[in-house]
Amino acid sequence: MKVVLIAGTRPELIKLYPVYLEGLRDPRCHEIKVIYTGQHEELAWQVFDVFGFEPCYILKTMVPGQGVCGSFRNIVDRVQPLLKSETPDLVIVQGDTTSAAAGALCAYFSGIPVCHVEAGLRTHNLKSPYPEEGIRRTISQVADLHCLLHEDDRVNLPVPNESVVVGSTAVDAIVCVGGAVVDTSCGSSPKKLLVTMHRRENQAGQITQVCRAVKWILKKRVGELEVNWIRHPNPQVEEVVQEELEGVEGINLIEPVGYVAFLKMMREAWVILSDSGGIQEEANYLKVPVLVLRKETERQAAVTQNRGICRLVGTDTNSVIVAVETILSDSVRKRLVESSDRYLYGKGFARYKIWEFIWKLL
Numbered sequence: 001m002k003v004v005l006i007a008g009t010r011p012e013l014i015k016l017y018p019v020y021l022e023g024l025r026d027p028r029c030h031e032i033k034v035i036y037t038g039q040h041e042e043l044a045w046q047v048f049d050v051f052g053f054e055p056c057y058i059l060k061t062m063v064p065g066q067g068v069c070g071s072f073r074n075i076v077d078r079v080q081p082l083l084k085s086e087t088p089d090l091v092i093v094q095g096d097t098t099s100a101a102a103g104a105l106c107a108y109f110s111g112i113p114v115c116h117v118e119a120g121l122r123t124h125n126l127k128s129p130y131p132e133e134g135i136r137r138t139i140s141q142v143a144d145l146h147c148l149l150h151e152d153d154r155v156n157l158p159v160p161n162e163s164v165v166v167g168s169t170a171v172d173a174i175v176c177v178g179g180a181v182v183d184t185s186c187g188s189s190p191k192k193l194l195v196t197m198h199r200r201e202n203q204a205g206q207i208t209q210v211c212r213a214v215k216w217i218l219k220k221r222v223g224e225l226e227v228n229w230i231r232h233p234n235p236q237v238e239e240v241v242q243e244e245l246e247g248v249e250g251i252n253l254i255e256p257v258g259y260v261a262f263l264k265m266m267r268e269a270w271v272i273l274s275d276s277g278g279i280q281e282e283a284n285y286l287k288v289p290v291l292v293l294r295k296e297t298e299r300q301a302a303v304t305q306n307r308g309i310c311r312l313v314g315t316d317t318n319s320v321i322v323a324v325e326t327i328l329s330d331s332v333r334k335r336l337v338e339s340s341d342r343y344l345y346g347k348g349f350a351r352y353k354i355w356e357f358i359w360k361l362l
Contacts, residue, residue, distance in 0.1 A: 001362070002031040004088040006079065008039030008061075008099025011170075011278045013047040014259060016094050018172035018351040019117065020053070026355055035082055037061050037075045037099040042233055046258040050177065057082055068098060068131055075102035083110050090362065093139065094118055094169070096132035101139060108142040115358060117169060119146035120153030121277075121298035128201050128296055129277075136298070145361055147354050149281070149345050150301040162361070166353035167346020168281040175348035177260055190226045191270035191328065193217075197241075197293060198232040199275045206315035207237060210273065210293055211244035213320035218250045221328075227251045228265060271327045273320070280310055281345050287337050291323050301344060309340040 005020055007013050013036070023032040036044060036055035041062060048054055061074040075098060083091070083106055091107035093100040094117040107114045116139050126133050140146065140156070146163035154160045195214065197207050214227055229245060231238055231253055245251050257265070263282070266272060272283050275293040280302045283290040291313045297303055302310040313323040327333055 001029055001089045002033075002086070003029055003090045003092060004033050004035060004083065004086055005092045006035045006037065006099060006103030007055075007094065008037035008075065009097050010040045010043040010047055010259075011276075012094050012097060012099065013044060014173045015169040015278070016092070016117065017047070017051045017053070018169050018176055019092060019094075019354055021051075021176065022351040022355055028359060029355075033057070033086065033088075035059065035079060035103070037079065037102070039071070039097060039099055040233075043256055046256070050259045071098045072102050075099055076106055079103055080106045080110070083107060083112060088112060090115060090358065092117060093143075096121070096136045096139075098131075098135070101135040104139045104142055113144040113362060114139070114142060115145040115147065115354070116140065116143035117147045117166075117354065118149060119143065119163065120148045120156045122153070122156045123296040123298045125296060128294070129199055129298075130201055132277075133298070145357060147350075147357065149299070152301050152305075164353060164357040166350040166357070167348075168285075169350045169354075170278055170281045171285045171346050171348045172350050173259075174263065174282065174285060177263070190224050192265075192268055193225060193227045193324070194265055194269040194272045194274075195227060195229045196232070196272075196274045196276055196279065198234060198237055199294070202275055202293065202315060203234075203236050203240075206293070207240045208244060209315050209317045210320055211241065213317045213324070214251070214273075215245070215248060216317070216321055217324055218248070222250075225250060225328075228254055228269075230254050230256060230262075232256070270333065271324065273324070284310060284340070284344055285342050287340060287342050289327055289333060289336050291320070291327070293320070305341075305344065307336065307339045307341075309336045 005016050007016050023029045034055035035057045037059045038061050059078045090113050092115045093103045104114045146157050148163055148165045149168050151165050157163050269288055272290040280299045289309050291311055293315050295314050313319050
């Protein structure tokens with residue numbers, strides 16, 4: 001079997017690397033190649049350096065100001081001819097990015113089976129997150145194999161019997177870089193808050209609200225807290241963060257760091273504030289409380305089944321302040337960490353389950 005993996009963002013590369021690695025090792029996989037579309041060109045090389053691999057194809061599809069439609073069109077225009085020349089037996093895509101949608105549809109139109117890793121996630125709100133929710137639904141309609149994070153996601157698929165629960169390949173990636181055993185203690189002083197924000201639906205004033213919540217908490221707890229806020233290359237995000245937080249004592253505005261360095265920052269954090277989906281999986285495995293800066297999440301199991309270590313708090317300034325203040329209590333954090341199930345999304349065996357599923361069905 002000849003397999004092509006299509007990825008365009010840093011999270012996709014991280015989550016697909018374990019699948020790629022296992023494909024290289026499996027003698028039943030005659031050839032496996034990676035097409036990188038270039039959605040996160042400035043961040044991708046951090047991943048390549050950590051994992052020690054480079055894609056067979058590196059595409060230049062991003063143009064300043066092109067928007068979602070322009071990005072989709074450019075990726076399709078570049079990926080379709082490659083699939084025609086490579087003629088793979090299977091295309092694997094991951095998650096809910098423009099690259100995943102374009103890759104899945106190109107494969108579908110070419111008559112190539114599609115395996116969707118991280119399938120079945122839903123908020124059931126097409127506008128949140130946008131356009132990820134629509135992309136997830138689209139891929140589910142054309143994919144042949146659906147690899148799920150959790151059993152609860154199966155009900156969201158058009159053909160549930162063509163799916164398998166494998167867990168999160170984000171956990172596999174942590175294991176691959178030596179993080180199978182992690183120190184969940186957090187005795188650092190001052191306590192560290194780790195913050196990331198980037199989603200489109202949070203760019204209409206919501207980032208400003210969170211910035212002001214963080215500043216209020218810092219003012220109240222002078223010397224007790226240190227905030228590491230990870231910058232994002234999106235200029236609309238960066239402009240707000242810089243205006244609100246530049247020069248504020250106790251806040252470190254940090255350029256995007258490498259994957260291993262970011263895992264270390266997550267482990268050291270007292271609590272994480274983020275609108276990222278992947279961080280919900282990683283923080284769960286690392287047993288670090290995460291406050292989700294969104295109104296809804298597609299990772300429902302993390303919120304409903306893991307005893308509060310992952311909480312939806314939205315972006316309202318007062319709501320964020322209350323949530324952070326609560327979790328700053330030593331006893332509250334200890335209770336959340338000790339009662340949570342770090343293996344909610346698997347123990348790092350997702351890549352093996354994915355390939356066995358592929359061989360079974362194809």
